[in-house]
Amino acid sequence: MSAQKQDQAFGDKPEEVRDTDHYLEEYNEGFVDKWDDLIDWDSRSASEGDFFIQLLKERGCKTVLDAACGTGFHSVRLIEAGFDVVSADGSPEMLAKAFENGRKRGHVLRTAHADWRWLNRDINGRYDAVICLGNSFTHLFNERDRRKTLAEFYSALKHDGVLILDQRNYDAILDHGYSSKHTYYYCGDNISVYPEHVDQGLARFRYGFPDDSVYHLNMFPLRKDYVRRLMTEVGFQKIETFGDFKETYRESEPDFFIHLAEKQYHEDNE
Structure with missing residues (x-):
């Protein structure tokens, strides 16, 4: 792979790059081409099961906005489960790959290029559910951006809609150091994923692939209770948090x- 494809333009001091908009540099053509090797669709489907499908069906959801569709994994799964899906992402490279992956599987994804902070400018309608998966929300480094994004998600929902948003367990990483079973999310073979640097304002993850190519993502280490508090302050009332698809966990x-x-x-919530 050429050096150009691996260059994510972090500069001489990559640990100082703490900017929401930098994800556009990080998800370059080379990394996006590797992303499906990282998650391994078949293994991810087996480990995840029907968790999200069941959550949505139990709540009567039919229309879904996949706000961080990435390469299309969840969009395709939800379409095949009978949901009406719009696939959005801030990365043009990811959207192109998602559309290509959909076509390979016999689907024409309805894609929308959207910055979450102005989501309702870029997408139409209201949805039964908005999903923001793949640890994507942690690309927002500024609290104002996080609040604006959650407000946009809230606005994009119908009156009884639901938001499903995931994140790494940064509490454990910040408090106890990094360990991961890679049982559920990043299931690809012979791929190395670990944080090169962690502090209260940055988790810089390194992704190494079998062909010796290396990529990085700079993310904000969000604590679980902080995310729940932001959701409440934006207007969401009832919030349930699962750990690796389980209701009870340490x-x-x-x-x-x-x-x-x-x-x-x-009305009866205090």
Whole structure:
């Protein structure tokens, strides 16, 4: 692979790059081409099962906005499960790959290039559910960006809609150091994923592939309770958090947390 494809333009001090918009540099053509090797669609389907499909069906959802569609994994799964899906992403490279992956599987994805902070400018309609998966929300380094994004997600939902948003278990990484079973999310073979640097304002992850290519992502290490608080302050009332697809868990065990936030207004909530 050429050096150009591996160059993510972090500069001489990559640990100082703490900018929401830098993800556009990080998800370059080379890294996007490797992304499906990283998640391994078949292994991911087996480990995840029907978790998201069941959550959505139990709540009567039919229309879904996949706000961080990446290479299309969840969009395709939801389409095949009978949902009406719009696939959005801020990365043009990811959207192109998602559309290509959809075509390979016999689907024409309805794609939309959208910055979450102005989501409702770039997408139409209201949805039964908005999903933001793949640890994508942690690309937002600025609290104002996070609040604006959650407000946009809230606005994109119908009155009784739900938001499903996931994140790495940064609490465990910050408090106890990094360990991962890679059982559920990044299931590709012979791929190395670990944080090269972690502090209260940055988790810089290194992704190494069998052909010796290396890529990085700079992300903000969001704590679980902080995300839940932001959701509440934006207007979501009932929030349920799963650990690696389980309702009960020890706080340090899950690799990922999955938040399910309901927009529906409960008058008796204090």
